Amino acid sequence: MANQLINDMIITKRALPLFRDTNGFIKNIDRSYDSYFGKSGAKIGASVNVRLPNDPVVGDGPVVSPQSIAERSVPLTVAYRKHVSLGFDTQERTLNVDDFSGRYIEPSVNNLTGSVADIAMTLALGAANMVRNTDGNGNTIAPTSETWLQAKAKLTKQHAPTADRFAVLDPDTDANTVSGLMGLFNPSAQIGQQTKTGAMEAPLLGVREWINDQTCLVTTTGSYDSSATATGSVTTLSNAGNAIPGQISSTAYPQNSVIATSALNGGLNAGDVITIAGVNQVNRVTKRSYGTPMQFVVTQTVASGATSVVVSPALVGPAADGSQNQYQTVDALPVADAKITLVGKQGETIRRNLLFNKKAMTLVTVDLMEVNKGVVDCGMANLDGISMRTLTYYNGTDDTLGTRLDVLFGIGVLRPEWLCIVPDIVDAG
Secondary structure, three states, X not given: OOOOOOOHHHHHHHHHHHHHHHOHHHHOOEOOOHHHHOOOOOXXXXXXXXXXXXXXXXXXXXXXXXXXXXXXXXXXXXXXXXEEEEEEEHHHHHOOHHHHHHXXXXXXXXXXXXXXXXXXXXXXXXXXXXXXXXXXXXXXXXXXXXXXXXHHHHHHHOOOOOOOEEEEEOHHHHHHHHXXXXXXXXXXXXXXXXHXXXXXXXXXXXXXXXXXXXXXXXXXXXXXXXOOEEEEEEEEOOOOOOOOOOOOOOOOOOOOEEEEEOOOOOOEOOOOEEEEOOOEEEOOOOOXXXXXXXXXXXXXXXXXXXXXXXXXXXXXXXXXXXXXXXXXXXXXXXXOOOEEEEOOOOOOEEEEEEEEEHHHEEEEEEOOOOOOOOOOEEEEEEEOOEEEEEEEEEEOOOOEEEEEEEEEEEEEEOOHHHEEEEEEEOOOO
16 A cells, blocks of 8 residues: 655655765765854855864973974865756556665665766775785785785774775676685685675774775776886976976975886876885985885876876875874885886776775765755755655656756865775686
8 A cells, every 4th residue: 555645855765875885985984074164055166175184393401492394284175066867657656665765766876876886986096005915027916915915904004994995896896805705714704705795894904994996997007118208397286386387286286296207118007106216215204215116196097108107195205304203104206217117017997996095085975955846845954974865846847757867976086195096906707
C-alpha cells in the first residue's frame, strides 16, 4: 500500500546520508572549514584564504633577533555545482519511500558523489610523494606491505599526524594487495576477514581505513627521457607575489617553484614526479637533511623542448649563511648541470592509489536558496557539514514531474605533502 506523497524534504533526508557514506574517499576528507562561508548567500566564486601553519626559525642563546613571519595561505573557493535531474509521472511519486529510494535516489546520489570524488582525485595530482614497487628492470608493479609502509614513512617525515590516515585503492590494486598480504600478519581473525571479503580490512599497517574506490585516476607518465639538467636558476612563488609565470597566483600557489632547465627531450604531464640531483629532503622541524632525494610534482604540463618546469613543493633552501630558513624544504638549491630525473618510466600507465591524512584535503558545501515560487516543492537539509537541495517542478503538458538534486561546494588540497601516491601498473595485456 502506498504511503503518504513523497516530498522533497523526504528525498533530501534520504539522499544526504547516501552522499556522505557512498564514497569512502569523500567521506574521509576534512570538512571543518564549512563555517567560514556561513550558511546562506555564498555563490560560485566565493572564497576564503585558509592560513597554513607558520614556521618560525629557532634561535640559540640569550640574544634574540626578531624575525618577520611570511604567512602563507591557500584560497578555498566555492568552485563547483553538481546536480542530477530526474523525470517521472505523478504516480511514481506515490511509491513507498523505500521503493522510491532504491529506484531513484540511490543511483542518482551514487553518480553525484562519484563526480565529486573525481574532482578530488584530479586535485590529488598535486601530491609530490610517491613510493613505487618495482621489478628488476625498474618497471612499476603491484604494491606490497613494504610499499605501503614506506608510504607511511613518507607522510611521517612530512609531519603528517599519525591518526586519521586512510588509503584509497583502485579495485584491481585492492585485489592485488589483499592477495599479497594473505596470511602474513596477525591478528589472524582480521586477515581471515580480509580473505572472506576479498578486500583490505582496517586498521592495518597504520592505516585507519582502506577504501576500495573505482574513481582512482589512471594516468600515463610523460615521454621525458630524464636527460635534461637544471641551470641553477629557481624562481620561488611566495606571498610577496611573483610575475613569472604570469598565470600562477602567488596566493593560490604558495608552494610552487619554477625550475629553469636545459631543453627537455620529451614532455612531462601534470602529476609526474621528478627529482633533482643534489637536492635532498629535510626534516621540516629541524631542517636537517634526510639525505634522500626530494620529490617534486609537476603542476603544469610541459612540452618537449621547454626550458622551465613548474613544481611543488617550492624549493626553499637554507639561508645564505647556511642556517635554517622559514618553510625550508630542501638542503640545497639545484646547481647548474644537476640532472633532473623522472620518477618512474616514460609512458607508464598507472593506477594512482593514495595514502593520505584526513587534513590533506577539505570539502565545503554551501546552502542553496530554498525556492518557494514557480515550483511544486523544495527541500534543503544539512548532515555532518554536507548541504543538499532537492527541487521539483511540474510540466502539465504530459503530467510529469522533474526533480533535481543539487550540491554547491568547494574542495581544495591544503597540505599536498600529506598525500602519497602508491602506484600500480595497468597491464596493457
